[in-house]
Amino acid sequence: MTGRRRPYRWALWLALAVAAVVFVYPFVWLVSASLKPRSEVFDNALIPHDWAPENYATIWSAAPVLTWLLNSVVVAVAAAAAVTVSSAVVAFGFAYFRFPGRHALFGLVIGTMMLPGAVTVIPTYLIWNELGLAATQVPLWAGNLFGSAFYIFLIRQFFLGLPRELFEAARVDGAGYWRLFWRIAVPLCRPALIVSFVFELRASWSDLLKPLIYLRDPALFTMPRGMKAVLDQFGQAGEARWEVVLAGAVLTTVPMIVAFFLCQRYFVEGVATQGRKG
Known part of the structure; x- marks a missing residue:
């Protein structure tokens, strides 16, 4: 039986290896191109003939990259923390409490995922403008304080998988709802x-x-907004120095790769088990 399964196992490993190469190749090409001189950027060689690490010094001196990176960290962490906490509170309410119309209300929440984000751009901007916050970083993360339908659904699935006896025992011991949650x-x-x-x-x-x-002041730019400015300066409409643009793209991408590897164990476990109970 083991001998029969072995070819299938090798085929699976081969398929996974091919898929890994397909997914990794664009990033390898990006890093390689960012280390090439201007004349070799698009030659498709993964190993540069002439190395040009000064591309990173150029992008670092031509733009406030460190400021943009710090802005992105602040905005991204605030947005992620806000949506995680708010979505978890709502998800716990749907998972624990039993009340009339619970399923209909949950379906309505999930239905908001069908609403395109572009539909709410103008009214949302008008709200922030009335609050005097339209030219700040607050609109980039504060909207997440109201939760997200996708994350509410995902976290609710986990909450439904917990034995209800745990909560009932805590209630007998005098625990309040907030304590049950935290x-x-x-x-x-x-x-x-x-x-x-x-x-x-x-x-x-x-x-x-x-x-x-929302952002007008370059000192408030996040990395994507800053890279748009870099693209305007060094891209096709500017100096056509794509090696500098690609160096900035690498600086934008690497932090997310690091974040994924730091959280990989929890990330894979969460995705693999989020649908275990409905």
Whole structure:
């Protein structure tokens, strides 16, 4: 039996290796091109003939990259923390409490995922403008204080997988609902919370639309908004120095790769088990 399974195992490993190469190749090409001189950027060689690490010094001196990176960290962490906590609170309410119309209300929340984000751009901007915050970084993360349908669904699935007897025993001991949430539900569902945090961290880190709409001061730019300015200066409409643009793209991408590897164990566990109970 083992001998029969061996060819299938090798075929699976081969398929996974091919898929890994397909997914990794664009990033390897990006790093390679960012280390090439201007004349060799698009020669498709993965190993540069002539190395040009000064491309990183150029982008670092031509733009306030460190400021943009710090802005992105602040905005992304604030957005991820806000949506994780708010979504977890709502998800716990749907998972623990039994009330009439609970399923219909949950379906309505999930239905908001069908609403395109572009539909709410103008009214949302008008709200922030009335509050006097339209030219700040606050709109980039504060909207997440109201939760997200996708994360509510994901975290709720974890909460439903917890034995209800744990909560009932805590209630008998006098625990309040808030204590049930923080002391029982949250520690046991840490993988789902980390998955939500990492998902939103990546989404906020790579978001260009909101910074384009709200940010005017270069000192407040996030990395995607800053890279748009770099592209305007060094791209096709500017000096056509794509090696500098690609060096900036590498600086934008690497932090998310590091974040994924730091949270990989929880990330894989959360994605693999989020649908275990409905």
